[in-house]
Amino acid sequence: MLRLPTRTLRSTFRSLSSYGKVDDKIVSLICNIVGPDNVTTSESARNLHGTDESFHPTRAPEAVVTPLSTSHVSEVMKICNSHRIPVIPFGTGTGFEGGVGALYGGVCMAMHKMTEIVEVNQSDFDATVRAGVTRHQLNDWIRADGLHFPIDPGAGASVCGMCSTSASGTNAVRYGTMRENVLNMEVVLADGTVIHTAGEGRRPKKTSCGYNLTNLFVGSEGTLGVITQATVRLHGIPEATAAAISSFDSVQNAVDTVVMILQCGLPLARIEFLNSDMISACNKFSNLQLKEAPTLFLEFIGSPSGVEEQAMLAEELCVGNGGENFSWATEHSEREQLWKARHNCWYAVKATYPGKHAYSTDVVVPVSHLPETVVFCHELAGEMGVPAPIVGHVGDGNFHCFLLSNQDDETETLRIKDFSRKLALKAQSFGGSCTGEHGIGLGKRELLIEEVGTGAFETMKIVKKSLDPLLIMNPGKVIDLDHLL
Known part of the structure; x- marks a missing residue:
């Protein structure tokens, strides 16, 4: 993975214009990967994907890309990384802190067509779903097995979007939040590398093997990578x-x-x-x-x-x-x-x-x-x-x-x-x-340092720069670019 020293980062991002633009050439390259029907630059589509339920104004991306597979996401990320184009993952747009606004233009990665429920293991109480599957769709699928996925933020959110924000909801007092209910995730990093946070195909209920990468990405709000698949805990429907x-x-x-x-x-x-x-x-x-x-x-x-x-x-x-x-x-x-x-x-x-x-x-x-x-x-x-x-x-x-x-x-x-x-x-x-x-998101960035302290904040910056050295993943969210340069 590409690493850049701090001096190079500062010179690279001396102005907003240092980010690449989504011109006709870039659109053509992306169309060759996902197909022309899955790329749009129309104003209405861009505005729709540049806002959520929050107070923050619409910040439209330059293009909306709808991948159909993890390989699509990976190849698009490679193009965006090589041209320093921002990428903003988009689930269902139900967030409350302006997390999907394209502050510096770039590509919105809309995940709603990746709707496969990959696997349900009734005896093991877990399921693996692609990025576009909503919690309602998952529950409809597993209800006949006497199972349910109880994390309910109230909106029709996607499961992977809920991973991204560490959502919870009305059942949290009983079942916890997404942090307690995610076993594994497939994530595409900024340079297109595909990782499985707990190992490919792994779904143990507990592990002490290495760093907890799963919970590193839970709550990362699209700033460290694109979540393309999640394995989550299921629970029995009460008597x-x-x-x-x-x-x-x-x-x-x-x-x-x-x-x-x-x-x-x-x-x-x-x-x-x-x-x-x-x-x-x-x-x-x-x-x-x-x-x-x-x-x-x-x-x-x-x-x-x-x-x-x-x-x-x-x-x-x-x-x-x-x-x-x-x-x-x-x-x-x-x-x-x-x-x-x-x-x-x-x-x-x-x-x-x-x-x-x-x-x-x-x-x-x-x-x-x-x-x-x-x-x-x-x-x-x-x-x-x-x-x-x-x-x-x-x-x-x-x-x-x-x-x-x-x-x-x-x-x-x-x-x-x-x-x-x-x-x-x-x-x-x-x-x-x-x-x-x-x-x-955008709304509470200034409160992050106040809460976690300088040491933890500096560590978060190190993690961000290590996984996303060109700062293309949802830039300006969670950590302001001014703190990273």
Whole structure:
């Protein structure tokens, strides 16, 4: 693999023009690899692939390439590397931190046509999928085997895209995040080299063999390589499931209840907190009739008798903390209605505040600091006059705040950014993180050093330069180019 000394890097990237351009010659070379039907430079396609669900403006690539195989990805990477053309991997565009914007032009590597489910091993509880397979497609495929892939960020994300951002979701309190559920990955590096992070064809549930390359690439946000295949853990579908809901008179009481439930060791599958603003939005968008108050959504799994015992104990704890209207249901349709409303929170907020642009920020703290962090967020929103519906996977200390503003109003935009920074710094002060699952992307680059410290940050830079010496992999994300040159 090509290595360049620091002096050469600085001279090479003295200006933005040092990156190569996707001219007709480059397009022709790429068309020879993937076929002309899988390359486009149309404005509409470029704009579509230059944005995600985030607050950040569209930054369109110069071309969108849709590979059909790992060999396609490898050959395209070789061309881009030799001409110093940026490459931005693209899954389904459901990210929240501007991770797919083409800051320096280049090629968007859109992975949605690589849709093969390579292998499902029912007895070993694992599956191997190509980069374009979504979590919904995987679950539809394995449901008849009594299995499911439980990581659910709420969006129709691709499995490999979820690897890239280290996604999690409502089931994280029970099943963990992508970091705990990825066994192996196939990755194409900047120079076109294809690697398997745990060895080709390997899928052990544990290993102490060498460096943990799998988790190096989980959460790397396309800055170290293109993930073309992933082997993930599967889990059995529970025998019985029940969903419950309870409202509270204050944010403090609701979140205190979460801590008490966890301390009692209840084997919850999910426990979600929604503040009154979020409940109001869900009622309107999903045609619910919930009390507009701080509310907990819970889900219990296990045997029928075990689920009933869990629900009864949870009800006792909720009522003891001032919880009202506690109800639980085992019917699939009732549970689906509740969780569908929860997963539609983002769209509910956008529909409730027409004309406003929504920005989602997330933080995570040790559970012992969860009550004061959520209360801080709630009170900060009031002080700053910012509409801020809150929802979170509070069972693992992670919650999201949806901030609304007029994107054309610079004052409002600055207020939103200030709010997000203050909340992140508060989370970090409690030993938490500025992002639990959205990633760093563009929005939180300045908070990375604050969180990991200078030594770890310098080590990250070494890793980046070693694997991507020409800095073509999703440049400007996670680590600003100014820090790398």
